[in-house]
Amino acid sequence: MRWTGWGSAIRRWLDDDAFRQSRRVRAIIYAGLGVLLFAILASSMMPPRYHFTVGEVSPTTVVAPVTAVDTAATAAKRKAAEAKVPKQYAQSPQVLTDALNQLATLFHAASAAVENRSLAAPEKLVALRRVAPQGLSSSTLALMLAESPARLAALERDSAKVVQAILSQPFYADSMQQSMLLVDRQIVNLNLGLDRDEAMIVQNTAVSVLRPNMVYQAQATQEAREQAAESVQPVLIHQGDVIVAKNQVVTSEVISKLKDVGLYSAYPSLRVGVGFAVFIALSIAMLAAYVERRAPRRRLDNLMLGILGLVFVLMAILIAVTKWIVAAGGPASTPYLLPISLGAMLITVMMDSSLAVVSAFFFSFLLGAAFGMNYDFVFYGFVGSLVGAYSVSRVTSRATFMRAGFIVSAVNIGTVIALYLLAVSREGDFHSLSLHVGLAALNGVFAAILTMGILPFFESAFGLLTPIRLLELSNPNHPLLRKVLLEAPGTYHHSLIVGNLAEAAAELVGADPLLCRVGAYYHDVGKTKRPMFFVENQMTKENPHDKVAPSLSHLIITSHVSDGLEMLRKAGIPKPIQDICATHHGTTILWYFYHKAKEQDKNGTVRVDDFRYPGPKPKTRECAIIMICDAVEAAVRSMSRPTPNRVEGVIRKIIRDRLQDGQLDECDLTLQDLDAMVGAFMKTLKGIYHARIEYPDIDKLKKEVAK
Known part of the structure; x- marks a missing residue:
């Protein structure tokens, strides 16, 4: 009982106009929606961060969220390529020139020493040294x-030939170890005809002046x-590649890859967080601008705005769960x-398709943002949402949702194929395409099933009046309608005709035909509280109002509005139908009982305002249509x-009276709408109160035939 009481109190608070029209509540809803979207999707927009150490066991499987360069592997590959490049050298002719000059200087000094008779042998050796x-030995x-001297000149020429033969070719530093062998080979090749001592002189002098002629070019x-x-x-590192598997030991290579894909850090990315916060703020601002600039008749009150926010939160949760599955x-x-x-689909059924189309933009952008600003997902999500919205724009049964699901599935398949054909890099990847x-x-069917499953929760929790709920309420077996049929059959018949009139009028003036019909019921x-006090339920000529005072009759007649509201509240009938019940007489006057009271009044104290209905006046097109249809049906039936x-003439008089009495001042019906309604009433009433053939008395005909 306590929960029931709390539920009733919350429902009354949600239905209160002070809540539904408060600008402060409206601002809180927008701000709260932005905070919730950021809180739910922030982790999806920002890649997860890991702070592993080498040797640690990974508690989860980490997958690359984006395609990035593996810096360590690339550096190793480039280092290997550099190592294969040999050192660059350039052959220097100056080395040969220097070597020949050294030989000339050496042999010239030797010749001078030999010719100098004044020097002793040791002195000559010192001078030559x-x-x-x-490196040239003393021996x-x-x-x-x-x-x-002559022979020294010949030996100089032989030594120069050997040096020139060697240094005219590339001669590297590594070749210095084999210089003796190279000189011996050249002496043999040149066939110089030297004896043992001469060969040693040529060999040793040539080796002593040899230097590498290949100079290293560092640059x-x-x-x-x-x-x-x-x-x-x-x-x-390709997107989707496993960087480290669950329970795998973390290595330096793993940490390098985590850094490359932006997953290695002890703290989340502040830059991405600020960017996403701005993204959410702009999205909410654009949504608010659209909602607040809608026509007054289509403007959302705070309850419907809150429900719109809940749908956004629901979609954000689904996107976050999907991203978590991929990241895991x-x-x-x-x-x-x-x-x-x-x-x-939910927004179309609960509100209207134009708002659903705008919301589809935001849903698809959030989906694309969650998966790395992927345009494929943005396009895929928007097309599917757009088709889903238009597929359920006119719901006639729950089968409409399944039909919409199949349509969405077919369009989704077309979208996937189109994106595959547009992406050249995916050519030949038929496995991914088939998946x-x-x-x-499956997507469209899954969405249709979820829509059918979630919609009743919104209907029951917030008292929403969706087309499906209206169709359920229009069932003649509903307890309240059966009660009217059994206890007040005249009223039941009256309500059916009012429903026909209201539906026809609503279709012409842009109101909700189904709501008008069900509201009329x-x-x-x-x-049903006092059915015999209403003329359509009186089967005899006896009228109970003849036995009571006009003021009491007024109280009995007007109380059917408050009695009806109480019955509708207890039955859990949604507020739009309650509003129709509360306003179907507005603040009109019960003229019959007013005149009756005035005739009985001897003191002249009767006031016309004492015989008015308590109201309120109609505030919506649907409420105003039911008010006019109720009066039209009663007036035409009594003709x-x-x-x-x-x-x-009667219809136009009723409309004129309602206008003059100010009953239509608070709704947005125009004079053009009222004129169009007259034509709709005439067409419907011709089918109900058409002229009938007067059939002859059957018994009288039988007697005449017998005679």
């Missing part, structure tokens, strides 16, 4: 001093290695199964000869 190349110098070597490194294609190692194609059209097509086919349920001209 001063100009001799480093070789002594052999040179033992030769004649050229660096440029060649850089060019080789740049030619290496980078190693990629699930299939990367999971978003194709996300029932993104669910939100548009995406299968998920897209319930507008007079309060008459003795309902000819078309007389009926039209």
Whole structure:
């Protein structure tokens, strides 16, 4: 009982105009929606962050959220390419020139020493040592001093030939270890015809002046290695690749890959967080601008705005769950199964399709943003939502949802194929295409099933009046309608005709025809409290009002409005139908009982306002239509000869009286709408009160035949 009391109190608070029209509540709803969307989707928009250490066991499977360059692998590959590039050298002719000059200087000094008779042998050796190349042995110098100047000149030429033969070719530093062998080979090749001492002089002097003629080019070597490194294609970490599996040991390579894809950090990305906050703020601002600039008749009150926010929150939760599945190692194609059209379907059924189309933009953008600003998902989500919204724009039964689901599935398949054909990089990936097509086919059916399952919760929790709920309320077996049929059959018949009139009028003036029909069925349920006090239920000529005072009759008649409201509240009938019941007489005057009271009044104290209905006046088109239809049906039914001209005159008089009495001041029906309604009433009433053939008395005919 306590929960029931709380539920009734909350329902009354939600139905209160002070709540529904409060601008402060409206601002809170917009702000709260923005905060909730940010809180739900922030983790989806920002990639998860990990702070592993080398040797730690990973508690989860980490998958690359984006395609990125593997810096460590790429660096290793480039380093290997650089190592394959040899050092760059350039052959220097100056080395040969220097070597020949050294030989000339050496042999010239030897000749001068040999010719100088004034010097002793040791002194000659010392003088020759001063100009001799480093590494030339003293024994070789002594052999040179033992030769004649002419022979030294010949040996100089032989040594120069050997040096020139060697240094005219590339001669590297590594070749210095084999210089003796190279010189011996050249002596043999040149066939110089030397004896043992002469060969040693040529060999040792040539070896002493040999130097590498290949000079290392540091800059050229660096440029060649850089060019080789740049030619290496980078190693990629593809989106969806497993960086580290659950229970796998974390290595330095794993940490490097986490850094490359932006997943290694102890703190979330502040830049991405601020960007997403601005994204949400702009989205809510644009949504608010659209909602607040809608026509007054289509403007959402705070309750409906709150329900719109709940649908946004629901879709945000579905997107966040889908992103969590993908981030946890699930299939990367999971978003194709996300029932993104669910939100548009719910908004269309509970509100209208134009608002659903605008909402579809936001749902698809949120989906694309959650998966790396992927345009494929934006387009896929928007097309599916758009088709879903228009597929349920006219709901006649629950089968409408399944039909809409199949239509969404078919369009989703077409969208997936179109995106596949547009993406050149996916050519030949038929496995992914078939998987995406299968998920897209399930998507629409899944969305339709969820719509049918979720819609009753919104209807019962917030008292929403959806087309499905209206169709259920129009069932003649509803307890209240059966009560009217059994206890007040005249009222039941009256309500059916009012429903026909109201539906025809609503279709012409842009009101809700189904709401008008169902509202007409319930507008007079309060008459079941005292059915015999209403003329349509009186089967005899005896009228109970003849036995009571006019003031009491007024109280009995007007109480059927409050009695009906009480019955509708207890039965859980939604507020729009309650409003129709409360306003179907507005503040009109019971003229019959006013005149009766005035005739009986001897003191002149009767006031016309004492015989008015308590109201309120109609505030919506549907309420105003039911008010006019109720009066039209009662007036036409009471006519003795309902000819078309007389009926039209009565209808126009009723409308004129309601206008003059100010009963239509608070609704947005125009004079053009009222004139169009007259034509709709005439067509409907011709089918109900048409002229009938007067059949002869059957018994009288039988007697005449017998005679």
